[in-house]
Amino acid sequence: MYPFTYHRPASLDDAKARLSASEDGRPLAGGMSLLPTMRFRLTSCADLVDLNGIEALAGIERGDGHVRIGAMTRHAAVVESPEVGEAIPALAALAGSIGDVQVRNRGTIGGSICFADPAADYPAGLLGLGATVNTDRRAIAADDFFTGLYETALEDGEIVVSVDFPVPARAGWAKFGNQASRFAVVAVMVSLSGGSVRLAVTGARSHVFRVPEMEQALAGDFSAEAMDGIAVSSEGLNEDLHADKDYRAHLIGVMAKRAVRDALAQ
Amino acid sequence: MTTPRTVELVVNGEHRAGDAEPRMLLSDFLREQLGLTGTHVGCEHGVCGACTVLVNGEAARSCLMLAVQAAGTEVRTIEGLGGVDDMHPLQEAFWEKHGLQCGFCTPGMLMTAVELLESTPNPSLDDIREAISSNLCRCTGYQTIVEAVQAAAERMQGEAQ
Numbered sequence: 001m002y003p004f005t006y007h008r009p010a011s012l013d014d015a016k017a018r019l020s021a022s023e024d025g026r027p028l029a030g031g032m033s034l035l036p037t038m039r040f041r042l043t044s045c046a047d048l049v050d051l052n053g054i055e056a057l058a059g060i061e062r063g064d065g066h067v068r069i070g071a072m073t074r075h076a077a078v079v080e081s082p083e084v085g086e087a088i089p090a091l092a093a094l095a096g097s098i099g100d101v102q103v104r105n106r107g108t109i110g111g112s113i114c115f116a117d118p119a120a121d122y123p124a125g126l127l128g129l130g131a132t133v134n135t136d137r138r139a140i141a142a143d144d145f146f147t148g149l150y151e152t153a154l155e156d157g158e159i160v161v162s163v164d165f166p167v168p169a170r171a172g173w174a175k176f177g178n179q180a181s182r183f184a185v186v187a188v189m190v191s192l193s194g195g196s197v198r199l200a201v202t203g204a205r206s207h208v209f210r211v212p213e214m215e216q217a218l219a220g221d222f223s224a225e226a227m228d229g230i231a232v233s234s235e236g237l238n239e240d241l242h243a244d245k246d247y248r249a250h251l252i253g254v255m256a257k258r259a260v261r262d263a264l265a266q
Numbered sequence: 267m268t269t270p271r272t273v274e275l276v277v278n279g280e281h282r283a284g285d286a287e288p289r290m291l292l293s294d295f296l297r298e299q300l301g302l303t304g305t306h307v308g309c310e311h312g313v314c315g316a317c318t319v320l321v322n323g324e325a326a327r328s329c330l331m332l333a334v335q336a337a338g339t340e341v342r343t344i345e346g347l348g349g350v351d352d353m354h355p356l357q358e359a360f361w362e363k364h365g366l367q368c369g370f371c372t373p374g375m376l377m378t379a380v381e382l383l384e385s386t387p388n389p390s391l392d393d394i395r396e397a398i399s400s401n402l403c404r405c406t407g408y409q410t411i412v413e414a415v416q417a418a419a420e421r422m423q424g425e426a427q
Contacts, residue, residue: 003268006288006334035330036311039291048288050335076324100400101378102315105324106331181313182399 002044008053012159015049016136019157022047027159029072029111032103057110057161060084065167067091071110071160079104089266090171090189094125097175099182110160116150116207118238119183121175123208128189128200129171132164149206168193170222172263174255176203178242185243186251188259192222199256204237204248214256223264224257273337277302278346286333293317295333296343304344304373308402315401318374319343325381325400344373347380355425356380356418365414367405374401379415387426389419 009015019025024046028034037043051057057072062083069078078084078095085092098104098112098121112122113133126133126142133140136159145153154160168191175187184203191198197218202208217226234249243251270285277300284299293310296302296319308316310329317328320342348354356379359365366372375398382389382397389397394415395408403411 001289003287003289005268006332008334031330031332031335032312035332038289039311039329050332052335100315101381101397102318102325102327102330102400103312106326 001038002041004045004048007047007049009049009051010053012054012056012136012161015051015054015159016157018047018049019159022049025049025157027051027114029114030074030107032099032107032111033115033117034111051110051159058108062087063164066164067167068162068164069109070162072108073110075099075104075107075109076101078109087167088129088165088171090173090191090262091125091129091165093173093262094121094175094187094189097121097173097177097182097187109163113145113163114152114154114160116146116148116152117183118149118206119178119185119203121184121187121202124184124187124189124200124202125165125173126163126200127208127210128198129165129168129191130193130198131166133160134162134164135160143210146207151207166193170263170266172259172261172266174258174262176251176255186248186255188252188255190218190256190259190263192218192263195219197222199259201252201255204252206238211252211256218260222260224260227253227256227260271334273299273333275336275338276340278342284333288332288334290333291329292319292331292333292336292341293328295336296328296341299333302343302345306370306373308370308374313402314371314374315378316371316374318377318401320377320381323381323384325378342377342380344376347376354380354418355421356383356415359414359418359421360411363410363414363417365406365411371401371403371405375403375411379418382415383419383422387419387423389415391416 007018026045028050057070059070060081075095075098131142171191176185186203197215199214232249232252234245237245237248239245270287273286274283286295296305306316308314312330319328
């Protein structure tokens with residue numbers, strides 16, 4: 001790890017001040033991705049601003065028609081949250097499928113979405129549920145937040161404060177995880193709200209994406225069978241030693257059906 | 267500052283302090299500054315689980331935390347679990363069930379299992395397998411580890427009654 005100056009602000013204002021005062025500052029959330037990346041010297045920064053001391057950034061509350069999750073809320077807290085379990089059980093299932101117990105004890109929703117790993121779970125949760133990301137300066141729709149491989153719409157020094165998840169009529173989560181890392185090879189979040197459907201896929205491309213053909217079919221008939229015959233093209237999908245692009249394309253169809261069945265079972 | 271600072275924390279119930287550069291990992295701090303070499307360092311990037319300790323009661327990979335982040339916390343390491351003359355039920359069960367061969371993964375396995383049994387006193391086999399999925403063992407094939415954790419859970423349940 002290259003040397004850096006460590007900051008541990010106790011307030012969001014203090015964190016913003018320290019980031020804006022640095023030409024090469026970086027916020028640290030749970031550290032599950034950033035710390036190993038720094039260890040490999042794939043990234044470095046002059047100032048590391050640790051958000052773990054800012055209590056106001058962690059917590060879960062049920063609002064009017066939505067659930068708000070603070071950026072520094074650990075995955076384990078989402079799994080155990082009565083508010084999430086009651087309003088959006090599929091989101092609790094997603095959090096419970098992340099990594100392993102050590103990762104869920106330390107990792108945060110804010111860190112996960114800001115790092116924007118192509119195989120991370122939360123991006124599908126945000127996009128599939130139509131969430132809104134609240135930062136220290138604006139609100140960003142999930143549709144606009146994830147912009148590329150490890151890339152988001154965040155500006156320099158912008159800090160995610162919380163994520164608002166609208167409570168859907170139904171939602172379902174299905175994940176085909178790598179057996180060793182538990183990262184998603186392909187995972188799908190689907191939700192039904194009013195007459196509209198959102199279906200988001202992670203693990204398969206540079207970043208999370210929706211499948212409009214499946215959404216339209218499901219809007220008319222919210223059943224796994226409604227997607228019979230809809231094939232997702234393998235063009236542009238990820239390929240690695242775990243799965244080639246044709247297999248990933250096949251998995252999208254299978255996981256989409258499982259996600260719908262999961263939603264219908266709740 | 268990039269220069270070392272003093273990190274004060276409670277380790278296994280004792281107040282401890284040591285110097286750490288901000289970039290020093292908690293795993294290296296425990297081993298090199300505090301002399302607690304029972305916490306093993308395997309992959310050093312958050313995969314193998316060998317360096318697992320409890321931070322404020324929760325299992326954490328000490329290679330995925332900076333030492334400076336542990337200031338003010340309570341850390342439990344394998345040294346705090348039990349000694350040769352007063353072994354923890356988990357340690358006895360690992361011994362009896364052959365839950366280890368080379369022993370490198372064992373401290374991390376034990377600390378992961380401690381958190382499991384403290385939060386879930388009567389775990390199912392699936393619970394045990396899910397919990398230790400965070401820890402790699404290259405010797406045992408895991409079966410004897412699962413049996414050891416199960417045996418320890420039964421013993422601790424019996425003692426609690």
